Amino acid sequence: MSQQTSRRPKRGLLVAVAILTLIPFVALAAVPTYVTTKPEISGLPFFYWYQLMWLFLAAALFGTAAYLYNKYGGE
Amino acid sequence: MLALSGIIVWIVLLVVFIILGFLGRLWKKGDLSKLDEWALGGRRFSAWIVWFLVGADLYTAYTFIAIPSSVFSIGAIYYFAVPYVAVTFGIAMWAMPKLWKVSKEKGFVTAADFVKFNFNSRNLAILVAIVGIVAELPYIGLQIVGMISVLTVMLIGLGSLKLVVDLALIISFIILAVFTYFSGLRGATLTAIFKDIIILTSVVLVIVVAALTIGFTKSFSSLPVKYYHILPLQVNAYWSLFLMSALALYLYPHAVTGSLSAKSPKSLRMSQSLLPLYGVGLALLALFGILVYGDHAALTFLKDTFPAASRGTYVVPALIFYTLPAPLTGFAFLGIFIGGLVPASIMAIAQSNLLTRNILKEMYPKMSQLREALASKISMIVFLFIAVGFVFLFPLTYSVQLQLLGGIIILQTLPSLFLGMVTNKLNKYSLMTGLLVGLGLGIYWMEVANHFRTWTTTLLPISPAVGSLFIGFLALSANLIIVIIGSLIALPFSKK
Numbered sequence: 001m002s003q004q005t006s007r008r009p010k011r012g013l014l015v016a017v018a019i020l021t022l023i024p025f026v027a028l029a030a031v032p033t034y035v036t037t038k039p040e041i042s043g044l045p046f047f048y049w050y051q052l053m054w055l056f057l058a059a060a061l062f063g064t065a066a067y068l069y070n071k072y073g074g075e
Numbered sequence: 076m077l078a079l080s081g082i083i084v085w086i087v088l089l090v091v092f093i094i095l096g097f098l099g100r101l102w103k104k105g106d107l108s109k110l111d112e113w114a115l116g117g118r119r120f121s122a123w124i125v126w127f128l129v130g131a132d133l134y135t136a137y138t139f140i141a142i143p144s145s146v147f148s149i150g151a152i153y154y155f156a157v158p159y160v161a162v163t164f165g166i167a168m169w170a171m172p173k174l175w176k177v178s179k180e181k182g183f184v185t186a187a188d189f190v191k192f193n194f195n196s197r198n199l200a201i202l203v204a205i206v207g208i209v210a211e212l213p214y215i216g217l218q219i220v221g222m223i224s225v226l227t228v229m230l231i232g233l234g235s236l237k238l239v240v241d242l243a244l245i246i247s248f249i250i251l252a253v254f255t256y257f258s259g260l261r262g263a264t265l266t267a268i269f270k271d272i273i274i275l276t277s278v279v280l281v282i283v284v285a286a287l288t289i290g291f292t293k294s295f296s297s298l299p300v301k302y303y304h305i306l307p308l309q310v311n312a313y314w315s316l317f318l319m320s321a322l323a324l325y326l327y328p329h330a331v332t333g334s335l336s337a338k339s340p341k342s343l344r345m346s347q348s349l350l351p352l353y354g355v356g357l358a359l360l361a362l363f364g365i366l367v368y369g370d371h372a373a374l375t376f377l378k379d380t381f382p383a384a385s386r387g388t389y390v391v392p393a394l395i396f397y398t399l400p401a402p403l404t405g406f407a408f409l410g411i412f413i414g415g416l417v418p419a420s421i422m423a424i425a426q427s428n429l430l431t432r433n434i435l436k437e438m439y440p441k442m443s444q445l446r447e448a449l450a451s452k453i454s455m456i457v458f459l460f461i462a463v464g465f466v467f468l469f470p471l472t473y474s475v476q477l478q479l480l481g482g483i484i485i486l487q488t489l490p491s492l493f494l495g496m497v498t499n500k501l502n503k504y505s506l507m508t509g510l511l512v513g514l515g516l517g518i519y520w521m522e523v524a525n526h527f528r529t530w531t532t533t534l535l536p537i538s539p540a541v542g543s544l545f546i547g548f549l550a551l552s553a554n555l556i557i558v559i560i561g562s563l564i565a566l567p568f569s570k571k
Contacts, residue, residue, distance in 0.1 A: 021165045024351075028158040029318065031310045037303045043291030044362075047304035051157045052358045058161040058351040066168055066348035070341045 013072050020065035024058040076232040077396070077404060084405030085229070085412075088273070089250075092413055095269055096254055096262035125337045126346040127268050129330065130353045133160065134274055135418040136221020137214075138357045139411045141475035144387030146364030148472050150301035152309050154361055155317040160354030163321035168347040170325060172340035173496055185425075186331045186492050187433040193495045196503040197437055202510060203488050204433035207328040210485035211422045212458070213477040214327070216465030218422070220388060220474045221415035222247035223466070225408045228392035231380065247415075248463060252456050255420040270413045277395065277407035278356050284398045285366045294369030302365060308542040312534050315545035316479075323482040323547065326489055328425035329418070363391050373397040387472035419459070427455040469530050479533040480521070483547040487513040490558045505561025513554030520546045 027033075028051070037045040077085075138156070145153035174189060183189050187207065191200030226243035233239055258266070295303065305313050324330055337343035364387075367373050373393045377386050395407045431451045436442055442450075469476045487510045494501060524535040524546060534543035 021169070024165060025162050028161060029314055031305075031313050032307070035304045035307065035310065040291075043293075043295060045295070045303045047151060048154065048358075048362065051154065051161070052355065054161045055157065055351045055354045055358065058165065059349050062165055062168055062348035062351065063345075066344045070344060 010072070013068060017065040017069050017073075020061045020068075023061055024054060027057075028054060077229045077408070078401035081401035081403075081405030081408070082229065084402045085409045088406065088409045089412070092266055092269060092409070093254060096258040096266050098262075098265070123346070125333065125343060126349065127271060129333045129346065130267075130271065130350060133350070133353050134271060134356065134414055136218045136224075136411075136415040137475065137478050138360055139274075139391055139414050140221040140224050140388055141217055141478060142357065142361045143364040143391050144472055145475045146302075146361050147367060147390045148364075148383070148387040150299075151303065151305045152301075152313060152316075153364075153475065154305075154358075155313050155320070156361060157354060157358045159317040159320040159324075160357055161351050162317070163324045164347045164350040166321060167325050167330075167334070167350075168344050170493060170496065171331075171334040171347060172344045174331070175335060175337060175340050175343055178335055184332075184335065185328060185429050185432055186326070186488070187429060190491050190495060191433070193499070194491070194501070194503040194506065199491060199503050199507055200433055201437060202507060203491055204429040206484060206488050206510065206514070207326075207429050208426045208458070210481045211328060211426050212462050212481075213465045213468065213484075214481040215419045215422050215459065215462035216468065217474050217477040218415035218419035219244070219247055219251070219463060219466050220471060220477070222251070222412050222419075224388045224471075225392050225411045228389055228396055229408055236380070244463070244466070247412075248459070251416055251419055252459055254416060255423050255455055255459065256452060258420065266413065267417050270410060270417050273406060273410035274414055275356060277399075277403075277410050278359055280403060281363070281395055281398050281407065282359050285363070285370070285394060288398075289366055289369035291362075291365065291369075294366050296369075298365070298368060311537075311541055312543045312545060315548040316534075319486060319545050319547040319551065320479075320482055322489060322493075322551075323486050326485045326492060327422075327481070328429055329422045332421070332425045332428065360391065363394050367394045370394060370397055384470035384472055388474060419462070423455045423458050423462075426458045427451040430454045473531045476530060476533050479545070479547065480530075483517040483521070483533065483550055484514065486547045486551045487517070487554050489551060490555060494558070500562060500566060501558060502562040502565035505558045505565065508561060509554040509557035512557055513550040516553050517546055517550035520549060 034047055034050045036047065039046055041049050142153055142156045174186070177183065177189060177192075181188070181192060183192070185204070185207075187200045187204040190203045191197060194200075223240060223243040226246060227236075227239050230239050230243065233242070254262075300306070325334070334343060334347075337346070367377070367390050373396070376397070377389060377393050381389055392408065392411065396404050399407060428451065431442075431447050431454065435450055436447065465477060468480075490501065490509060491506050520535050521530060521533065524532055533546050535546050535549060536543045
């Protein structure tokens, strides 16, 4: 029984890691949502700092997904 | 020309760096006459080392030179590199551990090994290997552009611009060939860490000094709207560029090499998932293309010294030169120089792996291991020579197109590799046809998009309503349609 669970990850875990992984793709593929100048951060248009911010968010979301999968999933 | 103190710092650090590369051969020592020891580091690298090794593929001349050059000369659309880096590891963290597991089990070293086993087709594997080798050539060419550009700014004034560029090319090539021949993947990895420390320090120094003394408000003030953000008509070009780049990165042979050198699938997954952080430096460097507009001295230098066709390439070196004192400039320039050197070397190693394992060994199965390793080392130098021919394929300002051209080519192996991991229903002849048609259409569309003249773009205008799309997306779509239809037709006949 325990062998089986370690080989085949639970469905809930798979859904969770899939969602965590997909969020950055969806947010960044929605290009028109960030094609704008305002609000600026010390002169830097929204277009630039918003995508820069997603680098941090993507690492956090992917990192969480990897951690969960490595811990509770299979290999 | 850079002051003597700067040049001394540059040379001393280069010597330290080359010694490190040689010492790398001794580090976690294995029998280097065997190919997978020399090329995969014996699959012993931990999460942190893989993080640096794959990150080193990211901090290349693409990041330092090509993207800032394009942002500087064309505008915000070339900021697509940031979302590209943000999402590409979301693909890699799932695909690469899977490839790692099969590869460990079956003793694979390259993606073509996987294809050969999966589709039981020697010809498809050879085709994938050849496409991999060819796709790396323009990418290596881009790394050499990066090395040339720092040397040019360092040595400018020594003679005419042409003389300086030629000299820079010769010096770059010699250092690259010697380094690659002697260090192998271990040397490249050890030095990747050294390189990244230099680069991160330089980027932070320049961004702090430049952002404080120049500021974005001043830099943007003279620029048209296409620099503030992309234009509504560029939306389709933007997503097609970043999504296709994200899909392409891990199809490159060198990315596969880096991933397979990890010690376990879990450590590989963890290191991949955190790599978007590496992109922060890339985003800041892209902004140098904007910041330079606020630096009067750097801008005047660029406009007076270089024609528009090559000016962009010198943006980052020029901004560093005018922002930092000479010794620190020498330090940063070495970072950029080896930022081209290490990836070019990793790419050439990957190419020679493919050649020996998937092409030569198929033809001469009885080749000894010693001879295999020797063929690998010699072919590497030959590939570097060929890559030099790609350096001037695009005017230097548009050197990012070298990477995108590599992308158009390597994307055609996506069905064989990525789809091959999730389904076994694909037909090998459809895969071969799709790959070749995708390549042919890709090159044809390149010619159409550039009006059969000098190549400067990889975007094909579609219609006034749609705008342009990245040719890699169009060619991959054609490829996929052929693969899917062909496999559906073949399916009823494939039952045993």
